[in-house]
Each structure stands twice: as C-alpha cells, then as structure tokens.
Amino acid sequence: MIGGLPIGFAAPWVLLALMALPVIWFLLRAIPPAPVKRRFPGVILLLGLKDDDSVTDRTPWWLLLLRSLALAAVIIGLAGPLLNPTPPSKSDAPVLVLLDGSWGAAKNWRRQTAMVESLLDEAARQGRRAALLNLGAPEKPQFQPAASVKNRLPGVVPQPWQADAETYATVLEMLDEDAFDTIWMSDGLEGARRDDLLSALEARGSVRVVEDPLGVHGLAPTVFDDGVLTITAVRSRAEITETLTVQAHGLDPSGTPRILATVPVRFLSGETSASSELSLPAELRSRISRFSIMGQDGAGAVTLSDDTLKRREVALISGREDREGLELLSPLHFLRQALKPNADLIEGTLEDVLPANPDVVVLADIAVLSPAEEKEVLEWVAQGGLLLRFAGPVMAASGLSVGEEDPLLPVRLRSGGRSVGGAMSWGEPKSVAPFPEGSPFFGLPVPDEVRVTAQVVAQPDPTLADRVIAELTDGTPMVTRKAIDQGQVVLFHVTANTEWSGLPLSGLFVQMLDRLAILSAVGVDDETRLSGLTWQPVQVLDGFGRSQEVHSLPGVEGDVLAKNALGPKLRPGLYQSGDKLVARNVLRADDTMEAAVWPLGTRIEGYLTAPVKDISGWFLAAALGIMMIDIFASLAVSGRLWGARIATVVLALVLMAPQADAQESRAIQDTREIALGHVLTGNDRIDQLAQDGLRGLSEVLFFRTSVEPSEPAPINLETDEISFYPFLFWPITPDQPIPSDEAYSKLNNYLRSGGMILFDTRDADVARFGAASPNGRKLQRIAASLDIPPLEPLPEDHVLTRTFYLLQDFPGRYASRDVWVEAAPADAEKIEGMPFRNLNDGVTPVVIGGNDWASAWAMDGRGNALYPVGRGRAGERQRELAFRFGVNLVMHVLTGNYKSDQVHVPALLDRLGQ
Numbered sequence: 001m002i003g004g005l006p007i008g009f010a011a012p013w014v015l016l017a018l019m020a021l022p023v024i025w026f027l028l029r030a031i032p033p034a035p036v037k038r039r040f041p042g043v044i045l046l047l048g049l050k051d052d053d054s055v056t057d058r059t060p061w062w063l064l065l066l067r068s069l070a071l072a073a074v075i076i077g078l079a080g081p082l083l084n085p086t087p088p089s090k091s092d093a094p095v096l097v098l099l100d101g102s103w104g105a106a107k108n109w110r111r112q113t114a115m116v117e118s119l120l121d122e123a124a125r126q127g128r129r130a131a132l133l134n135l136g137a138p139e140k141p142q143f144q145p146a147a148s149v150k151n152r153l154p155g156v157v158p159q160p161w162q163a164d165a166e167t168y169a170t171v172l173e174m175l176d177e178d179a180f181d182t183i184w185m186s187d188g189l190e191g192a193r194r195d196d197l198l199s200a201l202e203a204r205g206s207v208r209v210v211e212d213p214l215g216v217h218g219l220a221p222t223v224f225d226d227g228v229l230t231i232t233a234v235r236s237r238a239e240i241t242e243t244l245t246v247q248a249h250g251l252d253p254s255g256t257p258r259i260l261a262t263v264p265v266r267f268l269s270g271e272t273s274a275s276s277e278l279s280l281p282a283e284l285r286s287r288i289s290r291f292s293i294m295g296q297d298g299a300g301a302v303t304l305s306d307d308t309l310k311r312r313e314v315a316l317i318s319g320r321e322d323r324e325g326l327e328l329l330s331p332l333h334f335l336r337q338a339l340k341p342n343a344d345l346i347e348g349t350l351e352d353v354l355p356a357n358p359d360v361v362v363l364a365d366i367a368v369l370s371p372a373e374e375k376e377v378l379e380w381v382a383q384g385g386l387l388l389r390f391a392g393p394v395m396a397a398s399g400l401s402v403g404e405e406d407p408l409l410p411v412r413l414r415s416g417g418r419s420v421g422g423a424m425s426w427g428e429p430k431s432v433a434p435f436p437e438g439s440p441f442f443g444l445p446v447p448d449e450v451r452v453t454a455q456v457v458a459q460p461d462p463t464l465a466d467r468v469i470a471e472l473t474d475g476t477p478m479v480t481r482k483a484i485d486q487g488q489v490v491l492f493h494v495t496a497n498t499e500w501s502g503l504p505l506s507g508l509f510v511q512m513l514d515r516l517a518i519l520s521a522v523g524v525d526d527e528t529r530l531s532g533l534t535w536q537p538v539q540v541l542d543g544f545g546r547s548q549e550v551h552s553l554p555g556v557e558g559d560v561l562a563k564n565a566l567g568p569k570l571r572p573g574l575y576q577s578g579d580k581l582v583a584r585n586v587l588r589a590d591d592t593m594e595a596a597v598w599p600l601g602t603r604i605e606g607y608l609t610a611p612v613k614d615i616s617g618w619f620l621a622a623a624l625g626i627m628m629i630d631i632f633a634s635l636a637v638s639g640r641l642w643g644a645r646i647a648t649v650v651l652a653l654v655l656m657a658p659q660a661d662a663q664e665s666r667a668i669q670d671t672r673e674i675a676l677g678h679v680l681t682g683n684d685r686i687d688q689l690a691q692d693g694l695r696g697l698s699e700v701l702f703f704r705t706s707v708e709p710s711e712p713a714p715i716n717l718e719t720d721e722i723s724f725y726p727f728l729f730w731p732i733t734p735d736q737p738i739p740s741d742e743a744y745s746k747l748n749n750y751l752r753s754g755g756m757i758l759f760d761t762r763d764a765d766v767a768r769f770g771a772a773s774p775n776g777r778k779l780q781r782i783a784a785s786l787d788i789p790p791l792e793p794l795p796e797d798h799v800l801t802r803t804f805y806l807l808q809d810f811p812g813r814y815a816s817r818d819v820w821v822e823a824a825p826a827d828a829e830k831i832e833g834m835p836f837r838n839l840n841d842g843v844t845p846v847v848i849g850g851n852d853w854a855s856a857w858a859m860d861g862r863g864n865a866l867y868p869v870g871r872g873r874a875g876e877r878q879r880e881l882a883f884r885f886g887v888n889l890v891m892h893v894l895t896g897n898y899k900s901d902q903v904h905v906p907a908l909l910d911r912l913g914q
Helices: 013-032 041-046 061-078 103-125 145-155 166-175 194-202 333-339 350-356 373-380 393-398 507-515 557-561 615-636 643-670 686-705 741-752 774-783 853-857 874-897 900-913
Strands: 007-009 081-085 094-097 131-133 181-185 207-209 217-219 223-225 228-235 242-251 257-267 273-278 286-292 302-303 312-318 343-345 361-366 384-389 418-420 470-472 477-484 487-492 534-541 548-549 573-577 582-584 603-605 678-679 713-715 727-731 755-759 790-795 820-822 847-849
Touching: 013 061, 041 477, 061 615, 081 615, 094 103, 103 131, 103 145, 131 145, 145 774, 166 194, 181 194, 194 207, 217 286, 228 242, 228 257, 257 343, 257 507, 302 534, 302 643, 312 333, 312 350, 333 343, 333 507, 343 350, 350 361, 373 384, 373 477, 373 487, 418 790, 534 557, 678 686, 686 713, 686 847, 686 874, 727 853, 727 874, 755 853, 755 874
Parallel strands: 094 131, 094 181, 181 207, 207 603, 312 343, 312 361, 361 384, 384 487, 678 713, 678 727, 727 755, 755 847
Antiparallel strands: 007 081, 217 228, 223 228, 228 273, 242 257, 242 286, 257 273, 286 302, 470 477, 477 487, 534 548, 534 573, 573 582, 790 820, 820 847
C-alpha cells in the first residue's frame, strides 16, 4: 500500500528506475546540440524566404514531457502495480485454504472463489506453497505451488449438505504436524466439532476466518392445510428486519417452466423464522415443482414439492343410501373418514363424477352397471384411472362375474359368498395373513384385532395367484387387483363398513388405501408410511440448488430416508416408490439454523469488497498510447502530419474492406453449402489444429460420401451465428474464456434445434468426467450452463456405431474407449431378431471424449497427415478408425435416426406380407 491508497507493487525495486528520468530529460535536451550563433551579413538576402520542411533546433519541452511520461509508464508497468493489494504477510509458512463447501456457502460462492484466487496469487508472489481442503468432499491436503492449487479451483463446488462430526474427525486425522497458516472460508453456520478443528489449526499456525456478516437463509418444507400453502423461511442471524421474496416454480399448461406465484416473507428484528400464506387453485397448486428464495443460490434456499401438495380427487359412489340416524352403517362412512384429511371427495352418480376425471372412483357394494356406464368406466380406467370396488350383500347375491370374468372385476367370483355359520362357513372369524413380498402392502403390520366374518370368494383360476395382493390366514383372497391398459381395478372382498370385518376400524385400513396411492399427502416426516419401502431417487439437488436427473444412484430404504442426515449417500431431492413421490429437502419441518460462534480472539473478516487486480497492463497500454501520440506529434512538428494522416486512413480502408466482404461472403457461402465449424479457444495453436483437423475430415467426407463440405469455419461464439453449422468441434483448453450469457443462449438454442457439439478435452481422461485434468475441469465449468441431457458411455448398439461404418472403437490420437453420448431411454428394450435396441430416436446433441481427434484428422493442403498417430501400420489403422468415427458423426447429425429405423424392418416386412 502507498500512503493509504489502494495500490501496491509486486516488484517495487523496479521503481528505482524513475530516478533516471531527470538524467534522460537533460540528455534529450542536449541532443541535438544547440547551434552557435554567428553574425553573417549575407543572411539579409534570405529574409522573407520560407522552407516547406522546417526542422526545430531543439525538441519542444512538451514533447520531452510526453516521452518521459511514456518511459515512466513502462517502468511502473514493469514494477507490477496491484489494485487493492492485501497487506504482505510476515509469515513464510505454507497456506491452507479451508472451505466449508456446504450449501450455505453457495450464496457467496463467486465472491468466495474470487477472494481465494486473490489469496493464492498473493501466496504465489510471496513464494509460499498452498493447499486446498473442501469439507464438503474432504481429501488429504497436499502443499504445492500456489499456481497449481489455483488451477484446481474451478473444479471445487459446494455440496448440498453440511460437514458432520464424522467429517470433522476425518479431517483432523488428515492434518500433518508441520506448521502452516490457515484461511478458513466459513459458510456462517455452526457445525459439530468445529472448535476441535479450529484448535488443531491454531496449534499449527495463524488462522483467519472469512465470513458473510449477513448470515444464511433457507426454506423449510411447504405445508398444505385447509387449502392454504404455508411457506416458512429461516435465517441464521436475527439482527435486522428484512423481507425475502419466495417464488413458486412450475410448468404452465404449454409445458414451459415459469414462475407461477410469488409471496413476500418478512423477518422482524430478533426473529429467525417467518411464515407467509399462499392460496392457489388446486390446478395451479398441482403444477408447482419447487419453491426458492429469489436471488439466492443454495440447496437450502430451495424446497421441492411432492405429493403433499397434490391432493387427489376421489369419487365415492354407494349402492344404497342409509336412513337418517344410521350414517355409521353407510358403506361410505369409513371411507369418508379415512380419505377426507388428504383427498378431495366427490359424491354423486357415475354420470356426474366421470366428466370431472377424478383420480380414483370408489364403488361400494355396487354390482351391476348399465352397458353405457360400463363402457365409460372402462375407457376412464384404461387412461390411467384407479377403480376401487368393495364387496357387500348386493354383490354377493347378484351372481356377478360367476360364469365369466367381469371386465370391471379382477377375478371370477363364487356365488353366495362365505361367512361364519353360512352355507360356506368358517368355524370362526379369520384374520389377515402377513402381506407377501410382491404386494403393495408388504411391510405393513397386521393388527391382531382385525377379523373377517364374511367375504365374497374368488373362483380358482390360473391367473388368480398373480392377482392376489392380500389374503386371509386360510389362503383365501381378501384383496385382488388387475391392470387395464394404464389403469387398474382393485377389489376388496369385504365391505367398506364393519358389516363383514373389523378392517375399517383399524389403522391398517388407512395404510392400505395409502399404499394404493389413494392418499397422497405423504412426507418424509411420516416414518411409518415410508418404512418397509425402497425409494428410488429420480431428481437430486446440487449445492447451488439446481436440479439434476439421476440414473445410477441406488435406492434408499424408507427408514434411512426419514431419519438419516444428508450426505454423499443420501442427497436432497425427489424419491419415488411406486406411484408415490417424496421430497427430502435440506431443511426439515422443525429445523433451525444457528450462526457460527467463534472463540474470543479469533480473527474474523468479511469478503474483500474489491479483489486484488494486476494493473500493469494498463500502464503498458498507456505507454504504447503515449508513444503513438509521440509519433503524430513528431510528424506535426516536422510538418509531415497531413501526408501521414492520409496514408493511415487509406491503409485502414484497405484493411477493413476485404474483412467486411470476407465476413459477408462467408455467411452466404455457409448457408449454401455444408460447412463444419470449430469453436475458437483463444489459443492460436489449438485453433489452427482444429482448422486443420476439420479440413482433413472434410476431405475424407468429400471422397467417401455424398457430403461435399466447404472450407471449415472458425466460430467466435460471441459474434458469429452458429445455426449455419450442423456440427461444431469444440477443443477444450484450460485457459479459454467462459462464454457470455448471450453465447450460452445461442448454444442452448443450437442444441435444442438439432445441432451437435463434439467436446474434445484432448486428455484421454473422460472416464472420470475429466476430474483429473485441467481440461476436464474447464469442460465442467463450460457445460454447467448448457442444456445437456443425461449422458452415458457410448453403448455397443448405439446408432453412432453403424451410421456409415460399423465401429466399436473410436480412437483419435489417443485410443481411449470412453466416449459419452445422450443416455438411452429407460424403457429401451432389445427387439427380437435385431442385434440392437431401438435407441436414440434422434440426434445426440453432445458427444464428449478426450481422444484428440483433430490431431488424427489434421491434413495440410496436399492431403498429408500433420501429426503422428501411433507407430507403423497400427498407427495408420488407428488414424483410419479416427476418420471413420468422424464420418459416422457427420452422417449421424445429417441423417438422424435412419439407421435406428432398422428395428422396424420385421414389422414392415410382416405388414407387406399381409
């Protein structure tokens, strides 16, 4: 720092050269030497004459000053001036940068990352070694040059959980006994065993804590009660009064993501929790997928919605109406009591309720439907409805489904039913048997007091065993089920009231309705309703609160989902079991957030308001500008400025005109013919390599296929239109700039409209998504804002393996097999008689690999290979496979799924045979 100004120097000793400026001034004044004055009478004859080219006898003082300023700017620029420098540390010990790395740090992650970069730059200038430790994903810190640690920083991201006591214990074991200083980038939240780790770090050196004084905000799960949504926000610090805006996100009727509603949540001073209510129509409420705090990143500032907000509509229809005063005998009474808290009930006739398209229709002791009613109910069930039927005296006496199976019953029935003391009698009431493993009721405890005194009995049938989902202890079916297209029919062989059994009086009745997905208000706090089931993650949150699709995470037991803390094995997100969807959010219903409390004497500071910035380039640029001014000033003094000005204008016009014409002609040419494009990285060598590689691939396409590409086009994402090019090659370099928001918008539109991008990290390390190389980490940062679908390693039966050539290997200069493409749909199956599945009914928008294909494709103007690949014949074979892979890529993006359509050949031949 100089005199309190926010400027310093990386090499202040260079400023000593400024002392030479006075000497240089006098030297410039002395050259050329001043002329000696002599009186000569003949000079009078020259009076009045004027020379066109005048030369001054001395350099003007203002020109000397200009040149001195240019020299001073060069000296200052070489001294390494820094804007907002940090005070130099008195210690030369290594530096450990410790990141809490939780969702609470996501809010300030950009500021935190900028400050860490500044701290590592300062350590590099001081020659101190550094290490990085992220508590969200801890690895043993390795001290190395600070510049190397800075290169790893882009791959460090916050995690959607907080470090627990076990994590702190693991970190304590990782620390070496050597001395080092620590800079702790805190998330501002209290953590278990934080003080133990702080003590261990202070024993090894100084500790600085960097923390946001405004604290952390989060959202508790939204509660739906009596038609009103209650939104609760919490915060870690309560010193000020503030208002947050919570947004409800979801899909509009056209399927476009939108903000469906906003609600303010106001915190008063001294409060750490605040709530607001939001009332929405059921149709709009069912569209909500998440709530988030506007303007704040972090998984804790997001709460996902699940079935708890989506009350089902259930239509209740009974075969008889009970007289007033006998409501407890009504077949619908116990159903109303079980369903009313968590479902919207509709009562009426079938003609009235079916047009409302309810989720469930309950028929209580209704035997015969008219042909028109039966047809309408069958169509409704086939479209995904659930028909729930209960037996009773009317059904037992009707003879329904005795001769042949009724379309709206899952099994055939025996005439008359079965009861205690009847024609088909039991000696005593029967109890419910434990539910088998394939039943939706599996895992539910069966109360001893539930007894069945009568039921309708199923006829033995080859399909009966597959349709029974609950039975009595003597093996007779109690609940049966069958599927009808997308819907299903379920029959309880007992009544919906207590006339034939004690089931409606037990909690088992409600749990069975829940397992049939008739009730929907299930949350992670309902431990009894989660236990016994395996929940498969379908969507998880990252540390910033962004949703990510998952395909490889294992299922989670219900008890674990309800009780365990979040971590690498249990991530926040949406979990599914059958038809039920549960959200496990970062914050639970009764969770609070406690601000971190540091011991007295701990050095705590906020984030740097302005990061350290090297401004030497500004001074060197200023020096260059002053020198240009000096040139024109010298021309002006000598009287030759006008000619130089004309020459400069003419030269600029000559240089600019061809460039404008070239840009216009290139755009016209690329719309008339097929052209391959490559994204400019800013590295001249890599950009030239990409140009040569695509030129070589274009030559191969020209001679081997009907595609005749024109000259490859270098693409500047910020200024060029990319929709002209069906295929873009994007080589990855560690130092290439991140595209702007406008460029990302163009890229996402390009990917959605059928374009393909081949990302090449050129490191043959994509097996771990590039995490072990700088190129891979740069790809992760570039791809974070792209609309990329889920990926998987290229399967053997992907259309890319047979688009033009039959391939199973995809080498470039390297021969790694790991190439990533859009993942196949989960329901893709192999068709009988075909060697491959019906995959990728379209074009994969991205292909990711690290085999350096451009080096293998690169050719000069005469068609000679520019870079070696392998050795001898094996190397040339590898280059040939690289060309074949390139041909398959281009043919795939140009022709789409025509090769995949071969799976339909058997059906087409069969149809032609008819």
